[in-house]
Amino acid sequence: xxxxxxxxxxxxxxxxxxxxxxxQFIVDLDANKPEIVDDIEQQFDVDIENVTxxxxxxxxxxxxxLLSDDHDAQEIASRIGVF
Numbered sequence: 001x002x003x004x005x006x007x008x009x010x011x012x013x014x015x016x017x018x019x020x021x022x023x024q025f026i027v028d029l030d031a032n033k034p035e036i037v038d039d040i041e042q043q044f045d046v047d048i049e050n051v052t053x054x055x056x057x058x059x060x061x062x063x064x065x066l067l068s069d070d071h072d073a074q075e076i077a078s079r080i081g082v083f
Contacts (some may be wrong), residue, residue, distance in 0.1 A: 002039050002043065003027050003028040003031035003035050003036060003039050004025050004026075004027050004036070004039050004040065004043065005025070005026045005027060005028065006025065006026055007023060007024065007025050007026075007077065007080065007082050008024040008025065008026055008062065009077075009082050009083075010024075016064065016073075017073040017074050017077060018074065020066070021066065021067050021069070021071075021072065021073045022064050022065060022066050022067070022073060023064070023065050023067065023073050023076065023077065024062055024063065024064050024065075025040070025062070025063050025065070026060050026061065026062055026063075027053070027061050027062075027063045028061065029055070029059075029060075029061045031061065031063075033051045033053065033063075036051055036053070036063045036065070037051055037065075040065055044076055044079075044080060046067055046068070046071040046076060047067070047068035047070060047071060048065050048066065048067060048068070049066045049067070049068050050065070050066040051063055051064070051065050051066075052064045
């Protein structure tokens with residue numbers, strides 16, 4: 001079972017896609033960083049360089065992933081139907 005719930009699309013998330021090659025996902029609260037990396041790499045066929053996580057005030061866990069230079073965050077977002 002995947003620990004990824006859905007990608008987030010806020011103005012800040014889109015800026016990170018455009019300028020930093022990062023994507024944001026809401027993930028299970030008990031998911032750890034290696035699980036998040038494995039799930040995203042398998043589901044979207046990308047390489048991830050870094051993951052940061054935080055728990056939002058709404059009680060959701062948000063993971064921000066930095067994609068490798070070989071992958072474009074905007075292209076992956078459009079491929080999975082974010083745009």
